[in-house]
Amino acid sequence: MEKNLCVLLKSLGSEETDYKIVAEDGISSPKNTDACVEGLAFDSRDVKENYLFFALPGTHTTGNKFIAQAVSCGAGAVVFQDEITQEEHSQIKEALASSSKKVVFVKVPSSRFAMSPVSSCFYDNPSSKLVVYGVTGTEGKSSTVSFIWQLLRLNGIKAGFISTVQYSLGGDAIDNPQHQTTPEAPVVQRELYEMVCNGCTHAVVESSSHGLSKKLNRLGNVLFDCAVFMNVTLEHLEFHGTYEQYKSDKANLFRALDLHNHEKTIAGVATKIPAFGVVNLEDPAASYFASCTKHKTIGFTTEGKAGKQAALGLSSPPLPEIPKDMPYFSCRNIASARFGLAFSIHRFETHDSLNNENSVVHVKASVPGAFNAYNITAAILAVHGTTGISIEKLALCAQKLTSVKGRMTVIDEGQPFEVIVDYAHTPSSFETIFPPLKNRAMGKMICVFGSGGERDTTKRPLQGEIAARFCDIVILTDEDPRKEDRMTIIEQIALGARKEGKKDNVDLFLVPDRPQAIRKAFSMAKENDIVLLLGKSHENSIIYADNAIKYDEISEAKNALKEMGFAK
Ligand SMILES: CC(=O)N[C@H]1[C@@H](OP(=O)(O)OP(=O)(O)OC[C@H]2O[C@@H](n3ccc(=O)[nH]c3=O)[C@H](O)[C@@H]2O)O[C@H](CO)[C@@H](O)[C@@H]1O[C@H](C)C(=O)N[C@@H](C)C(=O)N[C@H](CCC(=O)O)C(=O)O
Numbered sequence: 398m399e400k401n402l403c404v405l406l407k408s409l410g411s412e413e414t415d416y417k418i419v420a421e422d423g424i425s426s427p428k429n430t431d432a433c434v435e436g437l438a439f440d441s442r443d444v445k446e447n448y449l450f451f452a453l454p455g456t457h458t459t460g461n462k463f464i465a466q467a468v469s470c471g472a473g474a475v476v477f478q479d480e481i482t483q484e485e486h487s488q489i490k491e492a493l494a495s496s497s498k499k500v501v502f503v504k505v506p507s508s509r510f511a512m513s514p515v516s517s518c519f520y521d522n523p524s525s526k527l528v529v530y531g532v533t534g535t536e537g538k539s540s541t542v543s544f545i546w547q548l549l550r551l552n553g554i555k556a557g558f559i560s561t562v563q564y565s566l567g568g569d570a571i572d573n574p575q576h577q578t579t580p581e582a583p584v585v586q587r588e589l590y591e592m593v594c595n596g597c598t599h600a601v602v603e604s605s606s607h608g609l610s611k612k613l614n615r616l617g618n619v620l621f622d623c624a625v626f627m628n629v630t631l632e633h634l635e636f637h638g639t640y641e642q643y644k645s646d647k648a649n650l651f652r653a654l655d656l657h658n659h660e661k662t663i664a665g666v667a668t669k670i671p672a673f674g675v676v677n678l679e680d681p682a683a684s685y686f687a688s689c690t691k692h693k694t695i696g697f698t699t700e701g702k703a704g705k706q707a708a709l710g711l712s713s714p715p716l717p718e719i720p721k722d723m724p725y726f727s728c729r730n731i732a733s734a735r736f737g738l739a740f741s742i743h744r745f746e747t748h749d750s751l752n753n754e755n756s757v758v759h760v761k762a763s764v765p766g767a768f769n770a771y772n773i774t775a776a777i778l779a780v781h782g783t784t785g786i787s788i789e790k791l792a793l794c795a796q797k798l799t800s801v802k803g804r805m806t807v808i809d810e811g812q813p814f815e816v817i818v819d820y821a822h823t824p825s826s827f828e829t830i831f832p833p834l835k836n837r838a839m840g841k842m843i844c845v846f847g848s849g850g851e852r853d854t855t856k857r858p859l860q861g862e863i864a865a866r867f868c869d870i871v872i873l874t875d876e877d878p879r880k881e882d883r884m885t886i887i888e889q890i891a892l893g894a895r896k897e898g899k900k901d902n903v904d905l906f907l908v909p910d911r912p913q914a915i916r917k918a919f920s921m922a923k924e925n926d927i928v929l930l931l932g933k934s935h936e937n938s939i940i941y942a943d944n945a946i947k948y949d950e951i952s953e954a955k956n957a958l959k960e961m962g963f964a965k
């Protein structure tokens with residue numbers, strides 16, 4: 398694949414992306430203004446001959462320091478922001494001198510922002526050839542993305558998806574070795590392009606708040622047709638600054654519906670795609686999200702039965718009012734068990750006429766976790782609205798859905814207590830998963846978890862508090878300390894647990910080494926107890942200051958059970 402640089406730069410234009418071609422010092426007039434671009438890279442270590450290198454500002458360093466390395470590796474063009482320092486300039490000059498190549502330098506106000514339109518153009522705007530779903534929310538994105546993709550495939554539609562745990566470019570799902578939910582724009586656009594090349598007509602994109610923020614602009618040039626909003630709670634404030642900004646960044650997904658006319662070429666055929674939003678009406682931000690698009694929005698609710706409302710019981714605030722004239726679907730009679738879930742979906746045309754319920758559909762799925770009532774319903778509504786496949790048929794297909802790895806995954810090696818691995822790592826997901834388990838627990842609940850370093854610190858005591866309220870024994874351990882002190886993180890969580898009455902070395906244990914923490918939990922578990930291992934789930938490492946150690950929670954739990962003599 399190759400593109401002329403001038404063609405790519407035409408995709409830039411607005412104030413935010415105004416560009417200037419300069420010489421290698423970042424100031425003088427250039428000798429060269431065009432190049433043939435054969436690939437894109439935002440890390441100098443990935444640059445190959447005739448690549449366009451985006452030098453990005455980062456949290457640890459800046460890409461400008463690696464322009465010289467990119468040039469040495471064959472970059473034909475560089476997009477950068479900010480001043481080039483004296484030191485960087487001399488290194489670039491040296492790299493240019495030792496290569497015969499002419500390199501074009503393009504200065505932009507934000508290299509991250511520019512990366513999105515340029516990448517989309519490089520890959521021939523692949524999202525204009527796909528029906529594109531975006532799923533956003535603090536929790537439930539990966540599960541809902543997976544369920545939409547599975548429902549499409551179960552109905553013979555060729556689809557791909559991009560998500561934290563796995564991805565697909567049209568074939569079976571493949572493990573995503575990165576922990577990243579929404580990759581950088583060149584990766585998103587390349588994967589969409591490959592889906593088109595592989596014959597896909599539909600694509601499902603997990604849309605993190607980082608991905609949707611204008612600061613990072615990873616999804617800026619994806620033409621979304623269906624926007625799904627799951628929920629918005631406290632997370633990633635270290636990046637977004639305020640809750641309002643976090644919410645607004647997520648809502649860019651709904652704003653994106655109004656940025657194009659949804660006339661696409663799908664499998665070579667000009668097609669007008671129905672555009673709409675799907676919102677979780679139990680979240681107070683639902684009407685805000687709906688107001689961010691002029692397109693129709695459909696709501697869903699469990700009437701407080703599957704989420705954190707259930708945790709709060711009588712002290713729970715009233716559910717938000719359902720916006721007038723919004724058609725919505727209500728999940729009722731939710732029954733969740735160790736290995737599955739059943740509920741019924743009731744359809745209402747408007748909020749104020751409970752008599753206009755005009756159909757009831759029953760759903761049975763072998764995915765555990767009451768919270769999956771939200772995720773399955775959202776997926777059914779998204780697929781129904783874009784394909785016209787009936788809700789009844791989609792509800793039947795739900796029987797064949799499988800969970801994302803590490804979402805309420807049951808580990809049964811014949812031990813007398815229950816072991817569940819789940820990805821809950823926020824206060825609200827704790828409030829969501831604990832109550833249904835507490836309701837059915839016949840013994841004690843023991844939980845093992847930590848909190849990520851260099852990420853939101855405000856959530857730590859809240860996690861401790863909620864866990865201590867629902868669990869009999871709390872064991873705190875490492876998640877990804879990164880460059881933070883592991884014990885400081887654990888102590889911050891412990892503050893919340895102690896506030897709820899937990900006592901050190903009685904029912905609160907601080908065991909930083911995660912494999913040891915798991916063994917501690919298992920050693921205390923008796924018949925009918927439930928042990929919950931939270932927050933690591935599908936991840937394949939624990940990140941420390943200087944290294945990442947390989948780690949797999951499910952294998953670790955199985956090994957620990959084997960040591961106790963349990964194996965199947
Ligand atoms: C904390 C954060 O935002 N990190 C992102 C950032 O990395 P960084 O700031 O550490 O980069 P840096 O080390 O300072 O380097 C600056 C630049 O120099 C480049 N570089 C560096 C070294 C070198 O030799 N050559 C070179 O070119 C780097 O590629 C980078 O572009 O820039 C990288 C791209 O260049 C991103 O991939 C990376 O995302 C990492 C993987 C990440 O985990 N981000 C998190 C915060 C994230 O995006 N999370 C969201 C939400 C998840 C959720 O749903 O909860 C997500 O969508 O995943």
Ligand SMILES: Nc1ncnc2c1ncn2[C@@H]1O[C@H](COP(=O)(O)OP(=O)(O)OP(=O)(O)O)[C@@H](O)[C@H]1O
Nearest residue numbers: 535536537538539540561768771804820821826829
């Ligand atoms: N609809 C939901 N509402 C509340 N909590 C949920 C919901 N769905 C899943 N969860 C909880 O969140 C965890 C992560 O689920 P999932 O991976 O689907 O969400 P996510 O938004 O993709 O998270 P991340 O981006 O952090 O991977 C689950 O293990 C469960 O504890």
